[in-house]
Amino acid sequence: MDTHKRSIKMLQVERTIKSLAKNNIEARFVSSREEVVPTVASLMKHGQSVAVGGSVTLDETGVLNHLRSGSYVFYDRYKKGITKEELDEVFLKSFTVDTYLSSANALTEHGEVYCVDGRSNRVSAMLYGPKQVILVVSWDKIVPDLISAILRVKNIAAPANATRLSTGTFCTENGKCINAACDDRHLMALPAGACEHTICSNYVVFSHQQIEGRMKVLIVGESIGY
Template sequence: MDNNLKTIIEKRIAKTIRNLEKNNMQACYVESRADAVNKVRELMSEGQTVAVGGSMTLYECGVIDLLRSGRYRFLDRYEEGLSRDEVEKIFRESFFVDTYISSTNAITENGELYNVDGNSNRVAAICYGPKSVIIIAGYNKIVSDIDEAVDRVKRTAAPANAVRLSCDTYCSEKGECMSLARGETGMACGCSSPARICCNYVVSGYQRVKDRIKVIIVGEQLGY
């Protein structure tokens, strides 16, 4: 990366971290995806029960490989051969784990996490249940404010995830949310497809339980 661009990005990251900390979330910056895995290892103890939210970032970083190493009791939603009922059981058991690991759809420079979910097991666990929540995000997830976060999901995160999950939605076909084509500005505006992945919208601001949520910002572009 060009050093001048890196300097600007790191300034945005530093501002974001300061505001996450003001919102009672622990936050740090690591330069690489390998460093992110090492940080996750630092934040957990061997033998802990761990679950994850659906995330390309966790695969790209190597976090899934870490969790499958045998050091942890991993409730592996991605294990081959699981039935839908077995996956749903893992989703429910995830509320009682020691550590829940996920990415986020966006992080604002004001120190807020913005997440949109279809099944909503991910946003539910971020909000309540697991003793500790670790969020890993590339710097590409940083936005100025909630309005930009909403736009990011409609133009990038939701369409890409809809394609990844083979969802028959407007955004997977056209590459953006239907609401943008219609000129609708509401956060929850969108299609009425049974396969819609944008059903519940959560902004995580100031936290009552200090440092329950731990945010690792990575100096690489990761996920959608």
């Protein structure tokens, strides 16, 4: 990236980190994906229990492979040959782990974390249960405000994830949500019945956290994930 563009981007990162801190969310910046695993490892202890939310970012940064190293008790939702019953058990165990790792759909410069889920095992564990939550988030996901976060999911994150999951929804065919704009009646959610197989079922905004430092955000200076 051009040094001048990068300097402007870093100002946005700095604003976001300061705002997250005011919401009791500990945030830090790393310049490349190669720094992610060492940083994540520094925040965890050998032998602790860990689980993850569905995340392309964790795969692309090598975090998933690190968790499989044997250093942790890892409840692996991606384990080869896992059955539906075993997956349900992993999701339930995720609520009691020492550290839960995932990504987010957007970060706002106001210090908010925005996530949209289908089944919502991810946001459930982020909200309550695990002693520590670590989110690995590309700096591409930083937006000015909540409206921009909503639009980012509708036009970028959700269509990409729906295509990855082969949902056959409107966005997989058209590259954007069936209700791609925000309006006063349907700010976040779709109109009732608009998308039968939607993966956008529940919408969560994480703002001021009552437990200081429980939620940690690692902002990566690269384009990673959706």
